[in-house]
Amino acid sequence: IMLNCNPETVSTDYDVCDRLIFDEVSLETVLDVCEHERPDGVVVSMGGQVPNNLALDLHRAGIRVLGTSPEDIDRAEDRNKFSRLLDELGIDQPRWMHMRDIADADTVVAQLGGFPVLVRPSYVLSGAAMSVAHEPNEFARILARAQDVSPEHPVVVSAFETHAREFEIDAVADRGEIVLWAISEHIEDAGVHSGDATLVLPPQTLYIATIRRARRIAAALAKALEITGPFNVQFLAKHNAVKVIECNLRASRSFPFVSKATGSNFAREAMRRMLGSAGPVRNDSLNLDHVAVKAPMFSFSRLVGADPMLGVEMMSTGEVGCFGDDLHEALLHALRATGFRFPKRGVLLSLGPVADKFWFAGEARVIANDLKLPIYATAGTAEMLAEIGIACTTVEKRRAPGPNAIELIETGAVDLVINIPREYDQFGRPDGVLIRRAAVEAGVPLVTDLQLARAVIEALRAKRPSDLRVLPWQGFAARGGSG
Structure with a gap:
């Protein structure tokens, strides 16, 4: 039924x-x-x-x-209980505190080491009311909203890890023992909701030691929570240190993706285990002879005035999954399936903080020298490009006499916009919203994450449209593992 x-x-x-x-x-x-x-x-x-x-x-x-007991589901869903469980198991996590009174906000932030901080209510879908606060006014508003969404449970506030990698493990367990698992890596840095992130399977940049550590953590959680059925654990990795974000004792939205990518039906196996039926399974998700990428789809063009900026609360309204012989091919297939077009006329760069600007220097050279596309850049980015000898045209962020980003987008002079926010105002709003909205309204491909921008440019350098082969899923599935 x-x-x-x-x-x-x-x-x-x-x-x-x-x-x-x-x-x-x-x-x-x-x-x-x-x-x-x-x-x-x-x-x-x-x-x-x-x-x-x-x-x-x-x-x-x-x-x-059926499956995992409700008491153990509650231990994973309640942010406070789950954080305490991690502490008991000796599993690392971002520093955290729980709070019920907004009056404690200043003390909590100080004890966590200052802004930014992440606010996490319990028992919520798609990161509802989960937000990153960059300053006190924004923090107060987020706390009020989080308590409205989940009033029965204390809100957990944790230190927000910047420039950390995020990845996740989808698994099936039987009476506390993992029987089937797969690890997917996010291209974007941590801070983008997993439903909005670009997932890669098998992971391409994670250290072997990181993968092993994550596998051991997942096994410890499965045992402690006595899991029978599906579950998903999300991780942060920074300097090879692994921290747990959360554990969901249910089939995640990536279950169908990992099932297609690996050829193992995770949902079917989870259902069998919950019904007490056990059979042989194959675990070769790290040994695939292909790469799969899941890319999100958004509907910002239908939301007048909405800032198409991604964060910890889910924004996507759909997703596509595509395969390729390598990451470049799979990524470009997935992006094209979401409406992305290969740039042919010009690229607009607005690259945020100084460190991000120089981190993108190699990709900027690829745009100019390999893709041979004209670069238009906002003032700070143009200054950095000039320092390293990359030619570009300086443009204003707003409408103004002379070259400006808005008119370049509207007239079609650029057909790819890379906009990384540099700072946040007193309401926590990132700068550059006019550029991002102009791109959405003109239907110009927009990238707002630096890691994804780097991956896209590298893929464009490696593959031309004619290089992208179209094969049926069965053709990839038949390859199995390379070992």
Whole structure:
């Protein structure tokens, strides 16, 4: 029996279940269905955050929840309980504190080492009310919103790790033992919600030691939480130190992606384990003979005035997954599937802080020398480019007499915009919003993350449009592992 009220999901296709009940997923509805249908058990870990939130209440009402116990689901979902569990297990995490009173804000920030800080409510979907605060006024507003979203649980505030890599492990466990797993790497730095990040499988830049450490952490969490079924752990890596962000005891949105990429059906195996059925599995996600990339899709063009700037709260409305022989091919296939076009006329650069400007210097040379595209740059970026001998045209950020970024975008003089915010105002808003909105409204490809920008330029250098081969999924799946 399938209970779902979303007409856009595959699970509301009556061909995939014996009986479809098209109704809201709420405690009252589930109890009514259970009273009428008398099921042997209920699965809450395959429908996202909403059914997961019902696990404890269903258990208290006497309903059998299949898979991981509701008490252990609560230990993972409650930010305060989970952070304490990590401390008990000796697993590293960003420094954190929980708070119920906004009056404690200044003390909490000081003890965490100052701004920026990350505010994390419990039991939320897609990072709802989760935000990074860069200054006190913004922090107060975020705290108020987080407490409104999850009033029953204390808000966890943690130190925000800058310039850290983010990756995640999707896995299936059986009575606390991992039986199937895959690690995906984010191209973007930490700070972009996993649903908005560009995922790569197998990981291309993680150290072997980092992967091994993450695998051991996931195994320790699976054992401590006695997991049976699906789960997802998100990590930070910086200077080869690995820290845990969160653990979701449910099928994540990347479950279908890793299943396609590895050829192993994670959802099916998780369901088998929850039903008590065990069979042989293959774990060769690090030994694939291809690379898969999942890229997000956004609808900013339909949201008048919205800043297309990514953060820890999810913004994407869809995603695509593409394969290639290497990262460059898979990334360009995925970007093209989202509407990205190869630049042919010019590139606008506005590169944020000084360190970011010089970090992009090599890619700027690629744009000028290899791609042979004219570069237009805002004042600070143009000054850096001049210092290292790269020709560019200086433009104003706003409309003004002479060359300016807005008119270049509107007239089609540039067909790729790379805009990295440099600073935040007293309301926590990043600069450059006029440039970003102009790009969205003109349909010009826009990149707002430095790591993704570097990966895109390197891919454009390595591959021309004619180099991108189109093969069926079965062709890649048949290759299996290279070992």
